[in-house]
Amino acid sequence: MPILIVDMGSQYTHVIWRAVRDLGKEGKIVQKDVSAKELSSATAVILSGGPSSVTKDNFHSLPAFIKGAKVPILGICLGHQLIAHTLGGKVVKGKNAEYGLSKIEVDKPGVLLAGLPRTFSAWVSHFDEVVKMPAGFVSLAHSDTCSTEAMENVKLRLFSTQFHPEVWHTENGEKILENFLKQV
Amino acid sequence: MAFSPEKFIFQSIDSIRATVGRERAVIAVSGGVDSSVAAVLSSRALGRRIACVFVDTGMMRKDEARKVKAMLARSGVRLSVIDASSLFFSRLKGVSEPEKKRKIIGKAFIDVFEKEAKKTKAKFLIQGTIAPDWIESGGGSRDTIKSHHNVGGLPKKMGLALVEPLRDLYKHEVRIVAAALGLPPEISQRQPFPGPGLAVRIVGDITPAKAEIVREACHIVEEELEAAVARKEIEKPWQYFAALLPTKTVGVRGDERAYQYTLVVRAVRSLDGMTANFSHLPPALLQRISTRITNEIREVGRVLYDITNKPPATVELE
Numbered sequence: 001m002p003i004l005i006v007d008m009g010s011q012y013t014h015v016i017w018r019a020v021r022d023l024g025k026e027g028k029i030v031q032k033d034v035s036a037k038e039l040s041s042a043t044a045v046i047l048s049g050g051p052s053s054v055t056k057d058n059f060h061s062l063p064a065f066i067k068g069a070k071v072p073i074l075g076i077c078l079g080h081q082l083i084a085h086t087l088g089g090k091v092v093k094g095k096n097a098e099y100g101l102s103k104i105e106v107d108k109p110g111v112l113l114a115g116l117p118r119t120f121s122a123w124v125s126h127f128d129e130v131v132k133m134p135a136g137f138v139s140l141a142h143s144d145t146c147s148t149e150a151m152e153n154v155k156l157r158l159f160s161t162q163f164h165p166e167v168w169h170t171e172n173g174e175k176i177l178e179n180f181l182k183q184v
Numbered sequence: 185m186a187f188s189p190e191k192f193i194f195q196s197i198d199s200i201r202a203t204v205g206r207e208r209a210v211i212a213v214s215g216g217v218d219s220s221v222a223a224v225l226s227s228r229a230l231g232r233r234i235a236c237v238f239v240d241t242g243m244m245r246k247d248e249a250r251k252v253k254a255m256l257a258r259s260g261v262r263l264s265v266i267d268a269s270s271l272f273f274s275r276l277k278g279v280s281e282p283e284k285k286r287k288i289i290g291k292a293f294i295d296v297f298e299k300e301a302k303k304t305k306a307k308f309l310i311q312g313t314i315a316p317d318w319i320e321s322g323g324g325s326r327d328t329i330k331s332h333h334n335v336g337g338l339p340k341k342m343g344l345a346l347v348e349p350l351r352d353l354y355k356h357e358v359r360i361v362a363a364a365l366g367l368p369p370e371i372s373q374r375q376p377f378p379g380p381g382l383a384v385r386i387v388g389d390i391t392p393a394k395a396e397i398v399r400e401a402c403h404i405v406e407e408e409l410e411a412a413v414a415r416k417e418i419e420k421p422w423q424y425f426a427a428l429l430p431t432k433t434v435g436v437r438g439d440e441r442a443y444q445y446t447l448v449v450r451a452v453r454s455l456d457g458m459t460a461n462f463s464h465l466p467p468a469l470l471q472r473i474s475t476r477i478t479n480e481i482r483e484v485g486r487v488l489y490d491i492t493n494k495p496p497a498t499v500e501l502e
Contacts, residue, residue, distance in 0.1 A: 009326045021187075052325070100494075
């Protein structure tokens with residue numbers, strides 16, 4: 001069974017698909033109105049970024065799926081914000097937008113950032129940010145403008161990053177995706 | 185299970201044959217690595233049932249038609265060149281909105297190809313569309329960043345069925361396929377060139393005179409950068425070019441006031457075009473480029489270097 005990559009409108013959804021393929025796994029791109037039934041057949045789910053906002057847009061079956069997930073989920077950018085918002089965290093429009101290069105400082109590698117250097121460059125493209133994580137999550141990294149660049153709840157196998165591990169300009173991005181795929 | 189060019193070549197030749205069947209096809213070749221690879225794959229799949237066409241829009245690089253024809257001839261692709269520059273310039277006259285320009289160019293391309301298809305009795309149009317083209321053209325919940333002329337710029341009604349053998353590939357993968365097909369480095373390592381050509385490097389309205397300025401400027405940037413790469417002073421950027429702004433600024437030439445165009449030089453690093461950062465070119469190289477442009481092109485009075493990454497900018501200006 002494939003890893004479902006939910007396209008929430010990111011420019012990089014197909015790049016995620018390519019990265020998953022390059023790591024030897026089969027990925028399948030689905031739209032964000034994917035049915036609960038199809039979601040439940042996945043071995044893992046990756047939620048892409050996207051131009052909309054978690055407080056304004058309709059995410060169909062995704063919130064219920066995140067709440068009851070039995071498979072590992074990785075949220076990227078908007079996907080990261082959707083996990084936080086759905087599980088009781090807080091997402092607001094940040095004071096400063098972040099576009100392009102950002103310096104990520106790892107506070108606690110956890111599972112997702114295991115084996116990464118303490119600081120690395122990552123590519124970001126967002127305005128909204130997670131200002132309060134849901135209960136049970138651990139913040140793994142921050143940048144100058146954003147307090148939660150990555151978070152995880154190992155027990156629930158939920159992982160997420162505000163930056164984009166799938167793009168070439170993010171250092172060690174492939175390692176992050178590999179860490180996630182090890183959970184599958 | 186990294187990308188395998190042999191498997192890809194085998195599968196796409198099969199799939200082109202299955203799609204086109206016994207019919208004929210016409211392929212749009214720009215001389216870039218994408219369309220060249222698509223042309224070689226199509227020629228291998230369809231033999232004499234494919235017509236390879238290069239449309240000179242008047243917004244191509246310096247000497248492009250002649251160079252591309254010679255390069256591809258060495259790889260067994262017979263190219264016919266159609267000079268459609270007056271059609272393109274007349275339809276673009278007075279248009280400055282970037283998306284409108286791209287749509288006009290897409291439509292003009294199709295008109296030329298439909299005419300060509302009639303002559304050759306082709307039912308299919310093959311294009312070297314790659315993943316970033318359709319990704320950036322929007323669809324689903326994806327915003328339209330720019331309408332690539334081979335996707336979003338295409339008119340909805342088209343008398344030809346579209347075949348896109350490279351749609352799931354990125355540039356670095358196309359280059360691997362090009363090398364596996366035996367294409368020479370001058371094609372496989374060629375820097376990307378946008379489908380609408382120099383039209384997206386002329387901010388604002390387009391005239392043949394402006395196209396000439398930007399063509400010369402791109403040529404100077406290419407010459408100087410490639411020479412620096414050959415001397416091993418810099419690594420080869422992903423893309424490097426000049427773009428013309430509609431703004432004039434004041435200068436002084438030989439003690440006389442001048443009021444001339446502003447030109448932007450851009451060079452970026454990337455793997456796949458999806459993200460990019462501006463190249464840190466040495467000041468001496470920037471100096472040579474700026475001096476040559478302002479001395480060799482009378483209409484340009486000021487040269488800027490673009491220091492924006494993607495995101496938030498894109499590689500090209502429009």
